[in-house]
Amino acid sequence: MLETARRGAHLFSTNTGGSKSRMYTCKEAVDVLLEYLDGEMTPELKAKLEAHFSGCQPCEEFLAQYRATVGLCRKALEKRMPESVGERLKSFLKTNISAKTG
Amino acid sequence: MTQFPRSSNLRSVDAPIDADVALVEAAREGDVAAFEALVDKYRDRVYGLALRMTRTEADAAEITQDTFLNAYQHLAELQGDNLKAFGSWLTRIAANQSLMRLRHRKVASQVEQSLDEPSFNERGSLVDEVADWRLDALGQTLDNELRTAIQKATDELPEDHRRVFLLRDLDGLSYEEIAEITGESVPAIKSRLHRARLALRAAIDDFYQDVE
Numbered sequence: 070m071l072e073t074a075r076r077g078a079h080l081f082s083t084n085t086g087g088s089k090s091r092m093y094t095c096k097e098a099v100d101v102l103l104e105y106l107d108g109e110m111t112p113e114l115k116a117k118l119e120a121h122f123s124g125c126q127p128c129e130e131f132l133a134q135y136r137a138t139v140g141l142c143r144k145a146l147e148k149r150m151p152e153s154v155g156e157r158l159k160s161f162l163k164t165n166i167s168a169k170t171g
Numbered sequence: 172m173t174q175f176p177r178s179s180n181l182r183s184v185d186a187p188i189d190a191d192v193a194l195v196e197a198a199r200e201g202d203v204a205a206f207e208a209l210v211d212k213y214r215d216r217v218y219g220l221a222l223r224m225t226r227t228e229a230d231a232a233e234i235t236q237d238t239f240l241n242a243y244q245h246l247a248e249l250q251g252d253n254l255k256a257f258g259s260w261l262t263r264i265a266a267n268q269s270l271m272r273l274r275h276r277k278v279a280s281q282v283e284q285s286l287d288e289p290s291f292n293e294r295g296s297l298v299d300e301v302a303d304w305r306l307d308a309l310g311q312t313l314d315n316e317l318r319t320a321i322q323k324a325t326d327e328l329p330e331d332h333r334r335v336f337l338l339r340d341l342d343g344l345s346y347e348e349i350a351e352i353t354g355e356s357v358p359a360i361k362s363r364l365h366r367a368r369l370a371l372r373a374a375i376d377d378f379y380q381d382v383e
Contacts, residue, residue, distance in 0.1 A: 094295025103365040127297040131289065134304070138372040139340045144313045145321035146341055148219035154232045155214060161236045162210065166203055166243055 093121040098128050102135050191257045199246045210239055213258060217265045220342050224269035224334070226326070234272060238265040262342055266352050270334070286332070286366050287373035304379040317378055324374030328367050335360050336367035 093101075098121050104110050105118055122129045150158075191212075197205035217238050222231035242261050249260060290298045325333060334353065338344045339360075346357045353360070 094291075095297040096291045096295040099289055099297075099369075103361055103368070125297075131297060134372050134376065135368060137304070138368055138375060141313070141317070141375060142321055142325065142336075142371055143341060145318040146223055146325060146337075148222045149215050150218040150235070154218065154228075154235075157232065158210070158214060158236055158239070159207070162207070162239055162243070163203075165240050166206065 092124075093118055095121075095125060095128050095131075098122070098125075099131065102132065106136065189255075192254045195246060195249055195254055195257050198243070206243055209257065213261055214239075216258070216342075217261060220262065220265045220337070221269050223337050223341060224266070225272055230272055234265065234268045238268050241268075259344075259348075262344060263348055263352065266338055266342065266344065270352060273330075273334075286328070286370040288366070288369050289373070304375065317375070320374060320378040321371065324371050328370060331355075332363045332367040332370075335363045336371070339364050340368070 098118055101110065101114075101118060105115065110118065122132060191209070194205045194209050198209065214235065218231055218235045221234035221238075222228065225231055225234065238261065242264055249257060253260070292298050325336070328336065335349060335355075338349050338352070339346070344352070346360050349355070349360050350357050
């Protein structure tokens with residue numbers, strides 16, 4: 070088993086008895102990351118999740134990566150219009166807008 | 172036929188921009204230079220959205236032309252507070268144009284692909300090794316190989332996941348705006364976005380694991 074699992078496994082409850090007060094498992098924590106980052110969790114569930122993060126380093130790191138993924142993708146997929154395309158756009162709009170308004 | 176975003180449902184992803192309001196009002200009065208100023212400001216955003224969605228430079232250039240021309244022809248629809256949401260409104264027109272272009276393509280039937288998701292043991296604990304790359308997101312430059320890896324991973328997402336990820340995380344549309352454009356439900360959009368992010372995180376993590 071990987072070191073990550075060993076580090077994480079003992080840090081949170083694995084009780085699956087269905088009690089409302091039991092802590093999140095890592096899987097449950099990952100499943101609600103979107104809701105968490107969108108600020109759509111109830112205060113109680115948010116506190117429960119944050120309690121899990123504070124006791125589980127792999128999940129805390131996973132959360133940071135999940136957040137960072139969006140920023141990295143934005144940088145990687147950024148596109149700029151080439152100048153030649155920009156010139157054609159200007160010319161197209163000049164012709165069509167002038168025709169419309171003129 | 173082009174579907175224009177309903178002005179009553181606009182939600183700006185930008186801070187209110189007074190300069191845009193003045194330019195839109197001037198353009199509506201026939202000031203072509205004012206509209207050209209708006210084009211200069213937003214052309215990269217529109218072209219970027221179209222290129223990411225269609226992955227074809229020729230299509231992206233045409234969509235950009237159509238988007239600005241259609242926006243010009245419908246400037247009168249922007250009224251009141253919605254005047255401040257020109258950028259968001261334009262983005263939605265570009266998204267509509269791009270999706271229409273994609274729908275017209277002969278697309279092979281979509282097969283549900285498996286996406287990379289984190290691994291858990293039987294107790295629900297994470298078993299993935301986690302490389303420490305999160306700080307790279309804060310840096311100013313991006314390694315070209317990483318850029319290529321992210322592009323490839325994005326291209327490999329199932330089309331409905333890729334579309335939602337791009338519209339939400341790259342182009343800043345709200346869930347409701349995406350639902351209006353795509354006809355999908357908000358819960359389905361959220362689920363696809365989450366799975367897309369997980370798959371991209373895994374791809375980036377794989378890249379760093381290979382580098383180490």
